[in-house]
Amino acid sequence: MRKKKKYVALFVLVIAFxxxxxxxxxxxxxxxxxxxxxxxxxVESQEKIIPGxxxxxxxxxxxxxxxxxxxxxxxxxxxxxxxxxxxxRLHEIRFISKKIK
Amino acid sequence: xNKRLRFWLDERSGYSVIFHFLKEKKIPQHRHSIWYYTGSxxxxxxxxxxxxxxxxxxxxxxxxxxxxxxxxxxxxxxPLGWIIRSVHSWSASFMIAFVFVHLxxxxxxKAYRKPRELTWMSGVFLLFVSLAxxxxxxxxxxxxxxxxxxxxxxxxxxxxxIVGIWVTKLLRGGEDVTGDTLTRFFGFHVSILPLxxxxxxxxxxxxxxxxxxxxxxxxxRKDEKMKELPFWPNFVFREMVxxxxxxxxxxxxxxxxxxxxxxxxxxxxxxxxGIRPEWYFLFLFQMLxxxxxxxxxxxxxxxxxxxILLGIVAFFFLPLIDNKPAxxxxxxxxxxxxxxxxxxLAMTVWSLL
Numbered sequence: 001m002r003k004k005k006k007y008v009a010l011f012v013l014v015i016a017f018x019x020x021x022x023x024x025x026x027x028x029x030x031x032x033x034x035x036x037x038x039x040x041x042x043v044e045s046q047e048k049i050i051p052g053x054x055x056x057x058x059x060x061x062x063x064x065x066x067x068x069x070x071x072x073x074x075x076x077x078x079x080x081x082x083x084x085x086x087x088x089r090l091h092e093i094r095f096i097s098k099k100i101k
Numbered sequence: 102x103n104k105r106l107r108f109w110l111d112e113r114s115g116y117s118v119i120f121h122f123l124k125e126k127k128i129p130q131h132r133h134s135i136w137y138y139t140g141s142x143x144x145x146x147x148x149x150x151x152x153x154x155x156x157x158x159x160x161x162x163x164x165x166x167x168x169x170x171x172x173x174x175x176x177x178x179x180p181l182g183w184i185i186r187s188v189h190s191w192s193a194s195f196m197i198a199f200v201f202v203h204l205x206x207x208x209x210x211k212a213y214r215k216p217r218e219l220t221w222m223s224g225v226f227l228l229f230v231s232l233a234x235x236x237x238x239x240x241x242x243x244x245x246x247x248x249x250x251x252x253x254x255x256x257x258x259x260x261x262x263i264v265g266i267w268v269t270k271l272l273r274g275g276e277d278v279t280g281d282t283l284t285r286f287f288g289f290h291v292s293i294l295p296l297x298x299x300x301x302x303x304x305x306x307x308x309x310x311x312x313x314x315x316x317x318x319x320x321x322r323k324d325e326k327m328k329e330l331p332f333w334p335n336f337v338f339r340e341m342v343x344x345x346x347x348x349x350x351x352x353x354x355x356x357x358x359x360x361x362x363x364x365x366x367x368x369x370x371x372x373x374x375g376i377r378p379e380w381y382f383l384f385l386f387q388m389l390x391x392x393x394x395x396x397x398x399x400x401x402x403x404x405x406x407x408x409i410l411l412g413i414v415a416f417f418f419l420p421l422i423d424n425k426p427a428x429x430x431x432x433x434x435x436x437x438x439x440x441x442x443x444x445x446l447a448m449t450v451w452s453l454l
Contacts, residue, residue: 051176051183051359062184062356073349077342084338091335 122310126332129316136206137314137336138343139199145344146196147298149351150234153189154291161241163287165280168243169365176362187359192351193235197381200228208419208438211426212315218420220312223305225417230298235379237290243283244363249376251286252278257389260402261410279368318426377452384448385409 053059111117128137160179162171175182204224207213213221240251255278258268274281316327330336378386392405415422423434 047364049173049176049362051187051361054177058181066353066356069352070349073345076345080338080342080345084335084342087335087338088330091331 123333124331126310127313127329128332128336129314130328130330131317131320133206133210133317136203136210138340139203139206140309141340142343142347143196143199143203145347146192146199146351147302149192149348150189150196151295153185153192156185157189158291161287163241163284165243165283168241168283169362172242172362183359184355187355188351190360191355191358193238194380195347195351197231197235200231201381204228205438205442209435210315211318211423211431211435213420214315214318214423214426215420217308217312217315220305220308221420222417223301223308226301227298227305230294230301232381234290234294234298235381237286237294239379240278240283240286241290242362243366245366245370245373246363246376248278248366248368249372250378251282252372253376253386254378254382255282257402257406260400260406262403262407265406277368322427380449383452384445387448387452390452 053062128134157175160171160175160182162168172186175186177183179185207221207224236251236254240247255269255272258272259265261268270276272282272285273279274285319325320327377383388409389402389405392401394401396404419434423431425431426434
């Protein structure tokens with residue numbers, strides 16, 4: 001079960017990041033010198049680039065991700081707090097039993 | 102299969118010794134324990150820096166023509182590129198903030214006292230390497246502000262007598278900030294500094310494991326028996342809570358406040374108004390700004406730079422200077438720590454006004 005979860009997590013990570021690598025089959029070195037795309041040239045002529053989501057899909061995706069991330073964090077923290085209580089209790093029991101001996 | 106593989110690996114590498122050590126490791130519990138978490142927070146941000154740095158290097162082009170355009174491309178064309186850059190930039194700030202907090206907490210609690218002097222010194226080295234990361238990284242987007250700030254920053258060593266001009270030339274790769282400086286800074290940022298950092302970090306972590314965590318000075322003097330917590334799993338679970346919260350804050354800040362990018366720097370253009378280094382250099386920047394041009398017969402800049410260097414040397418050798426932490430001298434050094442915090446904050450705020 002745990003193994004399965006690990007593979008699912010790995011799969012989600014790969015999916016999340018794969019698009020980052022698959023933009024174009026162009027070497028990064030060539031980009032600045034020769035193969036400037038229209039969009040980059042347009043961007044260069046601008047005064048300042050204010051970054052942000054590029055379209056409505058990305059924008060929605062980002063906000064959904066932020067909400068999901070915080071929910072996941074709260075759930076994980078709750079589980080960790082329970083775990084901490086448990087391991088502290090076990091440690092205390094061991095500590096007391098050592099003292100009695 | 103898993104067990105057999107682990108046994109095979111352990112027989113050859115002996116890695117189980119490390120796990121055994123971590124299982125036996127104990128963390129003292131007292132009212133200053135909260136500061137223990139700052140160390141692992143720094144490691145967390147460093148790991149995020151490494152991952153996002155790797156991703157950015159795929160698209161960054163460290164040439165005069167390509168640097169600004171490639172950053173613009175990362176921010177506008179690469180899917181989620183702007184977030185990766187924002188996380189990289191913000192985690193650098195978070196990391197340096199935590200390095201400052203970590204060192205100041207050690208200074209105030211006097212955790213550097215015998216036998217942890219070398220741990221402190223390696224930590225101060227790590228602070229300088231982190232600041233060097235910030236300084237070299239600031240130029241890489243190659244916009245007007247970063248170029249001017251780097252010009253000002255690399256000009257400061259010039260005031261040091263004898264070696265000053267040589268240091269400035271070494272940093273710039275010539276007389277002025279040019280494309281050579283950019284290549285040089287990129288090299289420092291992605292290869293030389295990471296190697297330095299990893300080497301010093303290894304020494305630092307080894308020393309922490311060897312000496313163990315320090316306990317409060319009063320408790321040590323009274324020979325108090327301190328409550329202890331096993332490192333694994335009790336302390337690690339607590340650290341995980343801190344990591345989760347910090348990761349959440351970092352991603353949220355990175356999404357809502359991403360750093361912008363100005364147009365490509367023009368080497369011939371005059372310096373823009375409001376040149377300012379990153380926030381962690383602001384107090385030094387302001388200090389240099391308010392220093393008089395001449396004090397008696399000495400150049401004001403030279404005196405200011407020498408004073409800063411003297412402060413850095415004193416900070417590095419602090420455990421040796423503060424060799425009697427429980428006595429009057431130790432108390433004065435603690436007061437100096439608080440005064441330094443007030444001074445740095447006041448100078449930073451003044452510089453922002």
